Amino acid sequence: MSALRPADEAAAPDKTATPLPRSPRRPRAVRRAWRRRLGERHPAAARALSAAVTVLAAALVVAALVMPDSVGHLGPAAFLRIPAEAVVGAAVLPALARRPRVAVAAVSGVLLGAMAVLNALDMGFGQYLGREFDVVLDWGLLGDAESYLEDSLGRTATLAAVAGVLAVVLLLLVLPALAVVRLSDLLARHPGTAARGTLVAGVVWITCACLGLRAGGLPLASDSTATALEDQARRVSDTLKDEAEFRKAARVDAFGNTPAGQLVPDLRGKDVVFTFIESYGRSAIEDPVTAPGVDRTLDARTRALAEAGFHARSGWLTSATYGGSSWLGHSTTMSGLWISDQQRYRTVMASDHMSLTDAFEKTGAFDTVGVMPGVRKEWPEQKWYGLDKVYDAFRLGYRGPRFSWSTMPDQYALQQYQERVHGKRPADGRSRMSLLILTSSHQPWAPVPKMVDWDRLGDGSVFKDMEAAGDKPADVIADTTRSREEYGKSIQYSVTALTQWLERYGGKDTVLVFLGDHQPIARVSGDHASRDVPVSVVAQDPEVLDRIADWGWTDGLRPAHDAPVWRMSSFRDRFLTAYGSTPHPRKG
Numbered sequence: 183m184s185a186l187r188p189a190d191e192a193a194a195p196d197k198t199a200t201p202l203p204r205s206p207r208r209p210r211a212v213r214r215a216w217r218r219r220l221g222e223r224h225p226a227a228a229r230a231l232s233a234a235v236t237v238l239a240a241a242l243v244v245a246a247l248v249m250p251d252s253v254g255h256l257g258p259a260a261f262l263r264i265p266a267e268a269v270v271g272a273a274v275l276p277a278l279a280r281r282p283r284v285a286v287a288a289v290s291g292v293l294l295g296a297m298a299v300l301n302a303l304d305m306g307f308g309q310y311l312g313r314e315f316d317v318v319l320d321w322g323l324l325g326d327a328e329s330y331l332e333d334s335l336g337r338t339a340t341l342a343a344v345a346g347v348l349a350v351v352l353l354l355l356v357l358p359a360l361a362v363v364r365l366s367d368l369l370a371r372h373p374g375t376a377a378r379g380t381l382v383a384g385v386v387w388i389t390c391a392c393l394g395l396r397a398g399g400l401p402l403a404s405d406s407t408a409t410a411l412e413d414q415a416r417r418v419s420d421t422l423k424d425e426a427e428f429r430k431a432a433r434v435d436a437f438g439n440t441p442a443g444q445l446v447p448d449l450r451g452k453d454v455v456f457t458f459i460e461s462y463g464r465s466a467i468e469d470p471v472t473a474p475g476v477d478r479t480l481d482a483r484t485r486a487l488a489e490a491g492f493h494a495r496s497g498w499l500t501s502a503t504y505g506g507s508s509w510l511g512h513s514t515t516m517s518g519l520w521i522s523d524q525q526r527y528r529t530v531m532a533s534d535h536m537s538l539t540d541a542f543e544k545t546g547a548f549d550t551v552g553v554m555p556g557v558r559k560e561w562p563e564q565k566w567y568g569l570d571k572v573y574d575a576f577r578l579g580y581r582g583p584r585f586s587w588s589t590m591p592d593q594y595a596l597q598q599y600q601e602r603v604h605g606k607r608p609a610d611g612r613s614r615m616s617l618l619i620l621t622s623s624h625q626p627w628a629p630v631p632k633m634v635d636w637d638r639l640g641d642g643s644v645f646k647d648m649e650a651a652g653d654k655p656a657d658v659i660a661d662t663t664r665s666r667e668e669y670g671k672s673i674q675y676s677v678t679a680l681t682q683w684l685e686r687y688g689g690k691d692t693v694l695v696f697l698g699d700h701q702p703i704a705r706v707s708g709d710h711a712s713r714d715v716p717v718s719v720v721a722q723d724p725e726v727l728d729r730i731a732d733w734g735w736t737d738g739l740r741p742a743h744d745a746p747v748w749r750m751s752s753f754r755d756r757f758l759t760a761y762g763s764t765p766h767p768r769k770g
Contacts, residue, residue, distance in 0.1 A: 236368060239361035244268060246294045246358050248404045251304040251314070253709075259398025264387045266405040272380040275366040276373055287366040291359030297407055298354050300414065310703045311505045317414060318421045319524045323507070339656070421525065428526050432519060432533045436755055437541065438768025445541045448729060448762035450613060453604070454542065454693045457618040458512055459676045460556075461625065461669070462698030464498065464714040465707035467740060471663070472670030472706075479674040480740040483681040487720065487739075490685045495727055496718040496741035497734070499750040501700045504713050508556075509563075511699035511715075511750065512619065513537075516567065518754035531566050538754045540568030541763070542615035549608040549615070553578075555595045556588070556621045569617065573602060582642025583649040588621040590642060591631035593679040595620065597639045600687050623676045625703060627668035628658035630675055636686060666706050677739070684720065694720040695757075716741050717753070729760045 247265035250256055271290065275283050303315035369376035389395075391403035437445070466476045484494060502522045503510040513530060514521045516537040521527050542548040550569045554561070557574040564572050575589040578598045585591060599618060608614050622631055629652020631645060638644055658664050684694050698715030701707045718739050721727060733756070736742040748756070759765070 251301040263404040276369040287362040291362035295355040295358040439766040444764040457696040460623045461702040463701030471666040484738040494720040495735040498747040505703040508699040520751040543568035580642040582645040592620040592622040596683040623672035626655040628653035
């Protein structure tokens with residue numbers, strides 16, 4: 183008799199029934215089966231495909247290991263070197279058991295891809311900002327870059343560009359990992375050949391290193407990835423140390439305890455206007471492509487101002503930034519501190535370190551106003567700057583077209599400044615100090631506006647046909663020569679608009695200080711351009727310029743090549759001292 187109960191008998195398996203389908207093969211098993219079938223049917227093609235994939239994997243790994251971090255070194259010679267890291271990897275990975283080997287190879291590949299991404303960022307930042315990418319501070323600037331592309335090329339092109347960049351980054355993280363795993367498996371399957379090849383490669387690397395052999399200016403024996411890792415670690419350490427040291431420096435202020443009555447007494451009764459011209463750098467005056475037109479404009483405007491009773495003196499300041507991040511140049515000039523990165527900027531904005539604009543506000547004798555057509559969102563920095571009122575892009579009544587990144591032509595912004603601010607007397611007989619930041623010379627320098635009759639500006643609609651007929655940003659961005667030419671035209675336009683405004687509306691009490699915030703990008707200014715920017719002081723009252731006679735600046739709007747060069751951070755204290763301010767230091 184069966185030991186099973188009836189219910190159990192019903193549940194017992196029927197050996198004659200059709201077997202249940204087996205679970206799907208795992209992906210690795212499927213790949214193996216596919217390769218086996220391909221090899222059986224097309225052995226030659228299978229071997230060729232396998233060899234091609236291996237060669238591509240090796241090329242990808244070597245290219246990532248020797249990838250330079252600057253455009254100047256980017257060339258065929260850079261990728262014809264022997265990476266020490268590959269020699270070490272070829273010696274270590276085959277000695278590991280399979281699972282640890284695959285794990286180490288995959289992690290190494292991802293790190294290699296990450297270093298390639300950082301090298302690419304270094305190249306981009308070197309071209310646009312004249313410095314290396316800071317892995318601690320600079321991620322936020324990528325959002326600014328996206329906004330710039332959207333303003334210049336449109337939303338659709340920007341989305342496509344961002345999608346493309348993300349896809350490339352993903353591939354750079356995944357493909358090197360797969361490549362290193364494949365190569366490590368190959369070396370493990372052929373230990374004898376791998377050992378001999380690694381020994382030969384190591385001997386060749388040591389020989390090249392000892393003899394100092396080079397190709398295209400780069401050493402044939404490369405250890406660039408290890409050096410880059412060390413460099414990144416050093417940058418992170420330096421950034422963290424700098425944050426603490428700069429916080430202490432920001433608490434020290436030569437004029438921090440100066441009484442209100444002892445701040446800029448020699449400018450009481452004056453209408454003082456500080457103006458930054460976007461990307462107005464030394465190259466605009468000295469570069470062989472841009473200088474002829476810009477120099478003619480500066481000389482012509484110097485003569486026109488002289489006929490209106492104005493005279494000028496000009497020199498050079500070395501900016502804390504290059505190619506972009508204009509706010510670093512603005513805050514360096516106004517604070518008297520060297521604000522060269524975003525962390526320093528945040529530290530100063532959160533401090534009570536006195537800005538130059540704040541010095542005027544503290545006197546109680548000046549109204550302080552900002553006109554900032556480039557500001558299109560909340561701007562909490564207004565408090566630190568000590569500005570009573572700010573007119574941003576949405577408060578100037580502009581109804582015309584945008585000129586790429588620039589929200590409105592400088593001439594329109596200046597006319598609105600005249601109508602809303604300068605043309606009205608401050609209350610209670612006070613003086614006024616204004617901060618203007620002009621934007622028409624911001625890259626990509628297309629389309630560049632042209633001057634129109636001041637009485638026809640209206641709400642800016644007059645610029646619609648001009649913008650539509652102008653150059654397209656995409657055409658200028660891709661052409662270095664045209665970028666330099668259009669950059670020069672934009673500087674001519676901004677200088678003309680500003681000085682025509684002064685000639686038209688300025689008076690005996692008007693004091694204009696204008697300067698650049700930084701040099702244009704390296705593609706326009708050159709790979710080894712200085713960080714110098716022009717600065718000018720313009721006034722009718724001869725006593726205003728007599729106060730700076732000992733500065734040694736050049737007469738006129740165009741500074742001489744050998745005119746004095748100061749760090750931008752020194753300007754605040756020199757200016758305050760020249761116009762009678764008495765230092766009362768705050769030592770933190």
